[in-house]
Amino acid sequence: MNTSPDHIFDLATSLDAEGGARISITGDLDWDTAEELTAAARLCLGAEPPPRRLHLDCARMTLCDSLGLASLLMIHRAASGSATRLHLENRPTALQRLLEMTGTADLFTDRADESGQGGATRPPLPPRQP
Amino acid sequence: MTAPHSTGLTIMTRVERPPAHAGQGLLSSVGASWMRAPYPALVVDAHGGVVEVNARAAGLFPRAAAGVPLADVAPDWLVQAHGRASEGAGEPAAGPGGSARGRHAQWSLEAHPTRGVDGQIVWWLVDDTDRALAEAALKSEQERTAFLADASSRLLASLNSQRCMEVAVELAAEFLADAAxxxxxxxxxxHPLATCVDGEVEHLLARIDPSAVPGLAEALQGFPPVPSRWIDPASLPDWAVPGGFGGPVGSVxxxxxxxxxxxxxxxxxxxxSDHAAFDTSEEVFARVFAARAGAALSAARLYMEQSGITATLMAELLPPMLQRVHGVEFAGAYRASQDSERVGGDFYDVHPGTGPGEKTLAVLGDVCGKGLEAAxxxxxxxxxxxxLLPLAGDHLQLLRMLNGALLNSRHTRFATLVLASVLRREGTTRLSLTSAGHPLPLIVRHDGTVEEAATSGTLIGALPDVxxxxxxVDLRPGESCLLFTDGVTEARGGPLGDVMFGDRRLRAALAECAGMPAEAVVERVHMLVAEWIGDNRHDDIAVMAITAPRTTHLTAVDGHTPGRYTT
Structure with a gap:
């Protein structure tokens, strides 16, 4: 194998004791691989009953392009549908910047502690206009 | 028993004279084995007269009998070989060089001479018909394989379907037939037609009736061919016989x-008609060739259709030429990714206001993904x-409507874009900028300061709400606003080809563009990015500059704006 480590894409799925699922993403999330992540997440969310939480661990994600983000948005949409709380963990700086620029960072920010604001699924900034 | 160790010679000595009934004079044991020998053999004297014929040889040459001249019963090649062998009769023994080979009726024979006394020669014949057939089959198979290999590479050399048709008829007319x-x-x-006879290829587009050629209408629908012998060559319509064919058609x-x-x-x-008709193996081979030609042709046709679609889309999607609108300069540049999908996901447009007092709407955006879907x-x-132009005054409303139009339950393909409404009034150009999840526009002030426009928003087309x-932002004369896609900042290049162009380099480049016309700003940024990328792969790159032009009299004269040196 002469493939350098950053050209390997890998998804590792695991379940925890409290009914949560975790997908660890290694490598570039892009044109070639985004579909794979969407499919893996759909598989997790399709379980009966659906997991209470889905953790996407991005610690070893090397890149996320627009199709990667589209995949994350699709997973978010699917997770909302099955009432699963989505956690995007260990975001690399570039991913965080992409999320902020596209106004999607708040979608993936865990607000478990802010249970007082039930239903506040929309990011607070910028303020909605009439 | 004379010389029992040399049966053949014994026979010859026994039969040399008189010729008639010589076989009956054979010793029974030897004669029987000679007569029953599994190979044909015949004894011929120095004058070319047959002396003796064994059972097998009699089967080959039914008219051969003692006393009959060899020339009357045997093929010429054997008669000539006998002549040659007889001339060397004085030599002590027959060399292997005296052997001959040729055809007789449906057989292919090898003839090996052994020499007897008095110039008599025994011809031992070996039937190698099967070997000759196998050799011929192998040779023709090798030729066909070579032809197919050559045909494939020539057929696939061009993705132009006309050229591909040309090559197919050329090959067919050269190797398989007199004309194709x-x-x-x-x-x-x-129907587009291509014909070839004697290497001359012609194209024509003709209204033809395929049912006029037996089997053609079926073949055009992909049904297997009818056997050649069922097709009457005389019934062919004129268009099916190329002009230069000359002479009647023998087989089809x-x-x-x-x-x-x-x-x-x-x-x-x-x-x-003066050539052999197509035989079954040739018909089969024609189908093998046709399979290759068909694959190449349909590849060429598919490619041409696809490139036609791409060209149509490209013409529609290519960014427009930009120019000055109501006193404000607009310039844009677009560099498509050199990936195979030529239609990219970046775009820009300028929609001029209906009059000088109306806002002009400029848009620059980037669509997620690439290829046809992105297009x-x-x-x-x-x-x-x-x-939605009538709503251009309210960016948020415009984005909401656009988002609603793009939302799709099947996917979350999204777009990011920047809207810029531009209005020039009394020397000041006012921009209303809105980023929908897009890299922020950069403002180049006249002193070279580069600022980011303070706008933010969500991407379009994937979320229920935006x-x-x-x-x-106000631009004074000579100041510019640059809209760009992430293809600029994320362009990888530099000495090792792995460093992004980045915000810092873009801002540094822009700082040098203070006071330049829009055209020059775009040109400069584009050039620096192109230099940075070098030969590396890159994404689509789109850049647009909106510039408040310097008036012919300097800004300070204008009265409303601060002079260039006053800040």
């Missing part, structure tokens, strides 16, 4: 050209925006 006619599937009511093969799923046409092969989404965004805040 390729009938492509009808385009409209006419019609074979389908199977394409990828759909027939790619049919091939008509013609032979002149379709780009087209949708551009036409929707065009339709939010956005706009930024109001």
């Amino acid at each position: 006619v390729l009938v492509a599937p009808a385009s409209g009511r006419r 093969v019609v074979t389908p050209l199977p394409g990828h799923g759909v027939p790619a046409g049919a091939l008509i092969l013609l032979r002149r 379709v989404l780009t087209g949708k965004i551009r036409s929707t925006l065009q339709a 939010r956005a805040t706009s930024a109001e």
